[in-house]
Amino acid sequence: VIGVGLVGAGYWGPNLLRNFADAAECRVVAVADRSRAQLEPLGRRYPTVELLTDAKEVIEHPDVDAVVVATPVSTHYEIARSALEAGKHVLVEKPLAANADQGRRLLEEAERRGRVLMVDHTFIYTGAVRCIHDLVRRGELGELYYYDSVRINLGMFQSDVNVIWDLAAHDLAVLDHVVPARPVAVSATGSSHVAGNPEDIAYLTLHFDDSLIAHLHVNWLAPVKVRRTLIGGSRKMIVYDDLEPSEKVRVYDRGISARGSLRDLQIHYRAGDVWSPRLDVTEALAVVVAHFLACIAGRERPLSDGAAGLRVVRLLEAASRSLAERGRPVELGPG
Amino acid sequence: VIGVGLVGAGYWGPNLLRNFADAAECRVVAVADRSRAQLEPLGRRYPTVELLTDAKEVIEHPDVDAVVVATPVSTHYEIARSALEAGKHVLVEKPLAANADQGRRLLEEAERRGRVLMVDHTFIYTGAVRCIHDLVRRGELGELYYYDSVRINLGMFQSDVNVIWDLAAHDLAVLDHVVPARPVAVSATGSSHVAGNPEDIAYLTLHFDDSLIAHLHVNWLAPVKVRRTLIGGSRKMIVYDDLEPSEKVRVYDRGISARGSLRDLQIHYRAGDVWSPRLDVTEALAVVVAHFLACIAGRERPLSDGAAGLRVVRLLEAASRSLAERGRPVELGPG
Amino acid sequence: VIGVGLVGAGYWGPNLLRNFADAAECRVVAVADRSRAQLEPLGRRYPTVELLTDAKEVIEHPDVDAVVVATPVSTHYEIARSALEAGKHVLVEKPLAANADQGRRLLEEAERRGRVLMVDHTFIYTGAVRCIHDLVRRGELGELYYYDSVRINLGMFQSDVNVIWDLAAHDLAVLDHVVPARPVAVSATGSSHVAGNPEDIAYLTLHFDDSLIAHLHVNWLAPVKVRRTLIGGSRKMIVYDDLEPSEKVRVYDRGISARGSLRDLQIHYRAGDVWSPRLDVTEALAVVVAHFLACIAGRERPLSDGAAGLRVVRLLEAASRSLAERGRPVELGPG
């Protein structure tokens, strides 16, 4: 069995721990966190796991084959790189790193060492996004027109990264996974409402080579929780509402068609049936864990590999740059 | 009683006609439209109204004191100006004119002639927006943080104006009415999906002098209809959902507060009650009509006067400019 | 063209009038109502229609071929019978009559005179119910398990009939149309909360020969409006929500299957896709009017003929009887 070590027992760490503990293909060897207070409840619940206060001890632990990094973004690079250098496989919480340069180095290190480097882009492993991915890639939607996501709620302010790095990272990962085309420029606007804190509201537009447009709205200051994505195509359209208890994905057989000459163009509306496919309801994080372990066992490249993680980080970086200039478009250039 | 003449019997004209016909303070004298087919059903329903095919005949009609303009935007200026020059009061469908220059001239003409010039910013006369206006202006929300509106649905493509001029005009009118501050710059992105047609999807960000940010999402290509505005303040937040049958406005006693020093800032979340005030349900257009007639009778300045109409047109113009440059911010400058 | 006379210009009459006025196959000759105040606005809107204060004048009017009865239930019988006796076709507002005996006599009179007798069971002419009817009758749902409807809201108290005669009449008409089986007994409970007034809340259970069960909840005292029907079958289930703006009918591929012996029975749950068929959105009352006129022209029997009207009245009668005895089941016996 694969020996797993977890670094970071904050918000997301315990969820990762629970899923690795439930997986038969591995054994959780050790958990490290600077805060003893964070470790204590984990110790009660998982009495066989070693509790450590230094990430280094996990990385260098002889029984640890794979290191899971669930620390603040600013520390991802150093921990992940050390782990790769120690010959360990690595699963990093999203986003992969604090900037593209770091991301690129992690990729290179993983390649050099022949180790699995995976980013926890959790959402792409949900039943909903896997279903949407299949629909889009099979061409069910026709030509893609737009991708519009809203991810807002009150709470979970972070002081080290802005709302884009926190929330939009999720949507950019989904977008990167679902949409075949790659954006060429980003325009972002936003605002901060706590003095000295990063932006708590932001709007991102991703420009593509053709008429496809993507837009993300992220907000830590909303009175209500919304997790909704619209994907429009020439043939069909999708509404993905992650808060719906069961019908998270709805496929609308709706659209327009243009007839006549350019001088006398007539737009016709089409409204057909609506269809909500049954979704796999396995917890996404359990799929993440199983996929990571399977990639280690089979030496395969994960769906959310370092390259995917890097693409997302580059978008985050470009968006933050545009944000500072009130929406001036920032070109992405080649990878 | 005030003699009223209507120019334009297309989509919105019949609604205006119905409300003017129901008002006791006026008499509808004549309706003009180039298309006989549009006039015919109106003739059956209102047998005493004269049916004309030339706007000029309405404007010059001796029994007409006030001209209502419900034609395509590109013709607003000429018809409204002629009517003002003929000494008539004028109510113009939104937006006031096709560009700021035209809008400014209409204002001047109305001033010169001492006539009422009103724009039909219908939404500001709804019970919901009047309630929101009162809450914001009374300071119930505290400092304004953001204004976020979504107005999307499938249909009603227009080929002469883009989706901003069609749909965002509504939200800009509401924003202009509710928010005391004036925007200093606009950034807009969007896309067109019918060759040769204007943009059918657009996103606008309005920048202000302080941390207030406003954002509008308008879309003719959405599979579902959404009419939702979030207004966030330091003390309270509002969700205004125009599609809710009865609880259109919800006031959330929610927010954050920051404590401690800048170095060790702690954000606290506050979640209190939610309150949905009872709203006046009078049809907004009936209020528009009554207000227009009362302004004529009392020589008063309407809430949505020419100046308000001009402010909205300037925003539309700036947004279209930014749109063409993928979001580059366009400064608004002084009026 | 068919000459139409309307008796009753109260709540529903103007809707009928508007639809008959819009139909090309007929001409509305006269409208009668005891109240001049009710007639006046109709006169303004339809200047060619004769306004009368005595139903008799409509019934005996030589240009009237068909009489539409939109008066309180207690007067349906007398007006409809007189009209049939005068050789006129008759469309009666639901319910057909105030008791089964009256209903039976109207049927006989219509048969004797060879005239069309139709009840305005409006809902069975909606796109939603027509779609449900087709699904059920094609066997898509498998064996029918239950029919459960909720029709509640605040308002429209009536003092002459209880809430069953007012609201449940709609659901019984839909049930009678959609479900092939006929109920054998009714059990009803309810309560009145205004001294001297009939019941304002009621619950009806309809028993059938097999395991099918139908239940209706009607309530004039609810804080929210609900119009929702669940229809469960062995293969599929329907949720019909009349307040949904577009997806009024949803078909759930969900159910259970029992395996094993009776001693060791295992119930398996099945949850497949959900599907929302596109519906015809023609106003139901326009379909009612067109159907009535077509039946007159072609001497055909309407979908909601006197017999259907009578079946609904018999259920209303039995339910009221059970209501008075706190739910004691009342057998229906043969028609």
Next chain:
Amino acid sequence: VIGVGLVGAGYWGPNLLRNFADAAECRVVAVADRSRAQLEPLGRRYPTVELLTDAKEVIEHPDVDAVVVATPVSTHYEIARSALEAGKHVLVEKPLAANADQGRRLLEEAERRGRVLMVDHTFIYTGAVRCIHDLVRRGELGELYYYDSVRINLGMFQSDVNVIWDLAAHDLAVLDHVVPARPVAVSATGSSHVAGNPEDIAYLTLHFDDSLIAHLHVNWLAPVKVRRTLIGGSRKMIVYDDLEPSEKVRVYDRGISARGSLRDLQIHYRAGDVWSPRLDVTEALAVVVAHFLACIAGRERPLSDGAAGLRVVRLLEAASRSLAERGRPVELGPG
């Protein structure tokens, strides 16, 4: 600390175990279940808890002061009685017992031994029901008019008890807690759709001495999940939707008022604001556990004591009797 023993590790047992394990005032000594397979995962998660296969061993365990019974209803009586006879305090899953006679004997035994007997009526310990209880008992709703609950979904068929004993037990417990008056008769209808199985759909009406009426709809065969209760009063009305993520309770300032004489009664509708109070979001089961332990420590009578449990069982019994007779009302008589 109080020593706790759990009998029954099926569906609900693990939830109870988790909450007792988290409580500082007690120590979970042992868990018993006939099935080793059920015990195994609990053993992994709680390595210090003794795993037993005989309820007797838990009951007679010298370190066990309180026994928690989470077994099928048919076994509640025997286990709870043995535990009381052994001098242990007892918390029983709802419903208290399989019939009123058993319930009465448990009450007597608890009284005789001076031990705490509590039923796990979980819902009355939720923030939502506690809020509703306060509103009703403070008289905010005025005179109570009706109580209407719907608790339906697909799944969790039980073969030993009908849907009333499973689902309506929850609503009867809430009703018993919130409504001061006691019902005088019950009328119930329902149906079974799996041969040899108990009823899977049922409707209960509870009659009271005055015009208050209560109705419950429970259904294991619904395509959608609904958990909604309406409570109507002369002054205000409540909608309690347990599936709403945050605004579970809404208070509507709506109602009617009757004016004039009985001969000329006029009903007026009143529609004021809607208000959604902030609720305590502590997990209800944690409150149950804390309350049970506090009652043991302080020798206090629990909110959901044996008497409350017995009242609910008597209603369940009467409802099942009426169900067999298609709704014939069954009198409840004095306790």
